[in-house]
Amino acid sequence: MQKQRIAIIGAGPSGLAALRAFESAERAGAAIPEIVCYEKQDDWGGQWNYSWRTGIDQYGEPVHSSMYRNLWSNAPKEALEFAEYTFDKHFGRPISSYPPREVLWDYIDGRLRSSNARDKVQFATAARWVQYNEATDTFTVTVEDLKTRTTSSSEFDRVIVATGHFAYPNVPSFEGIETFPGSVEHAHDFRGAEMLADKRVLMIGSSYSAEDIGVQAYKMGARSVTLSYRSKALGHDWPQGMEELPLVQRIEGNSVHFINGEVREFDSIVMCTGYIHKYPFLPSQLAIDSPNNVYPSGLYRGVVWQENPKLYYLGAQDQWFTFNMFDAQAWYVRDLILGRTALPSVQDRAAHIESWSKRFSELSCVDDEVRFQADYIRDLIENSDYPMFDLDSVVEIFIAWQRDKAENVLTYRDKQYRSVMTGTMSARHHTPWMRELDDSLQRYLSQPEKDEIAKMLDDEDVTESIRAN
Template sequence: MENKDKIRVCVIGAGPSGMSVLYQFAKLRKIPNIVCYEKQSTWGGIWNYTWRTGLDDNNEPCHSSLYKDLWTNAPKEANLEFPDYTFEKHFGKPVPSYPPAAAVRDYLQGRWTNACSTDLKQFIQFNTIVRFVKFENDNFVVTIDDRKKNMTKQEVFSHVVICSGVFNYPNQPEVPDIIKFEGRVMHSHNFRNANEFKGQTVLVIGSHYSGEDIALHCLKYGAKHIYISWRTQPTGLKWPKGIEERPGVTRFDAKNAYFKDGSRTAIDAVIFCTGFRNHFPYLDTNLRIGEDTSLYPDGLYKATLFLNGGNNKLFYIGAQDQLYSFNYFDCIASWVCKYILGELADEPKSGEKMKRDVTKWTSRVSTIASLKDVADFQTDLLAEICSSSGYDKSILKAVSLFVDWIRHREEDISDFRRHQFRSMYTGSLAPTQKPYMTIFDDSLETFLKC
């Protein structure tokens, strides 16, 4: 076991992943010297709504992609609820399965305060931007910009945990002649209010979750018509009137989009829903994972420990595509904290064994062909991490909830949120709520009246 007094941990980001690291260390009651740097003025990461796009109030790239009136697109019982702090415990009663963003943030903050006997904010340095991280002399040298004190300095750490997320650097492919288009062009990262597109014909490029949700959101708030352009294959979903799919965009002119099937259509706006990049510009190049997003980034043992630099003392949490999310981050964080403190009975393994383990998972990714495969993959991965770290295996029951969720989406993509799920931890069935397409108030107060 490494001497606790020699351990100094840097956590970058106080969103759900970074807060799970602090929470899990506090739960072990063996908190090392730890500092969490957060560029925003509060915790919560992408769950902090802002009207700003482009640059934030510190003239830094705006972190959050959260838009007004966002509701979760997967049931909270499957990917948001923590085993040790349920939604029912937080709100004092069962609440619907698909909460708005305000309720999610309130729940997170409740866990970080009510469920933890340690004041986690004491470890967080807000309004602090990490400028550069390098590894030398078996330690990490972290350059930070403290905006409150208006000073830049370097700090030395034994370990670094990257928790800054992957939803802040948009992936924006080039489309021929888009410069000729005279309408609005934006990426979903800068999407804030669907009312902007009322009465307009909108082209959504990208048919994954954000594309689906923004298309429905625009229709809900009065868009005239939405076209969803897919790259590899159509979604196969049953869209409501007002939304239709087209194959990939080939080019633009001033008013029209042209598609691979030879069709064209006049449009008013283009929204790129083409995902994000695993971009960590503050890391020395030899400490970075690849920029392409994946269910299992290559070089990460247990989906977290970076093997290609940093002498097994650099970790990533939340840097992969997910179905599980909060409970996924939390499970991995529990493993990371115990690994750092030397409290895992079967770790560390030899470098060769760890690389073989990585290959096992990355090879399996190539065989995934459906959402059910994704759910099974992440469930099996979490089962392995739970077995090593001792994290509550109840979270693995979520796989059956995901199966139901997949079916509900296929049955009616515009109304799948009406379904009720039962908490895996309390046994309580979520109450019903109004149809999503008729809800125009995303406030916490209105949600709790359900």
């Protein structure tokens, strides 16, 4: 029997999960298909592969990553930890619960660093078109080598779409925005909060991007930060200089009018207005057309394209869980491809989709959504050999994280959590997050001497603690 050929489009965390899933099976003695992964960037990592570029990259392609320079994890690492490659294993010692981007990239990269997975990836290669051939039940994948500018096509039995859905920004318009004399950018193009020092900043949106970039701007010395929400305020106990207002009504020069009648003046606007599902290499009959949510339409078990079950999506959901969810999806897809798990009939798949869609439509709060996604991951793991982990404890971590932010949105990153994989309690980072201005891997893993200012501040913290008690 001829060996199957599998195309993976994208080598970010989802694509790397797929490569790891097949590598795991191969190490256990299984025969795996021929795998070719296409990645349009020069290295893997997807969103975590930071680039200073915005708009168009060095090859004339739309920049994929939305990563900014001083990003730190905005949720505890214990909620995203791989079940079969722990932080303890990678770093050899406990680290804090909220690492910066370089540290998380190193963790993602480290899991496959000693494998032959890189040999399966064609870097600087963009997928241009995927065509399903009904007569042969195969896919023709056309790609362009961005360095040589040559185009080629290959036949594959199955295609895994692992490009994510945070690369094409949703950019609304507001009356009068063309009159605004300051900077206007989407979070996708945001690269660092230092440029917002001493600026009056408007964040349009009430998502986690608005929250995080807003707090980053405050940390880096913005004069004021206002978050504008459409439907519901985040509702944190914001520090002086930060506030929430309802939706923007119109803009007149520097003045922004809000629907509640308030008016503020700003120097900079950052749109944190989300992203759209867009797959320019797929025909419409293969592409997701769904709002961003935790259960996008058209997918059986959130990964199998119902209309053509030889096409798979990884990481297409809005995400509470991230890396370990991508793993659970990848292991399940791998087992479908290897024939270890049977694919139900089209009718049974439709019934499964309907039951989960109904449950999704009845969610009433954030905590319900987290539990829904935990149950979704549990369902995947029960149908593969990915190591089961304590999903209920991860749910509790997410709920505690929400409480921490409500208590103090500036200090929640200083909290510590215990790994559900190893039981290890995280370390306390040597510098409180609000005072840490060096986001590098080297600085993070070091044990720096405290300078005089840090010692004075620590003494003040101790004094305040004694007075409080």
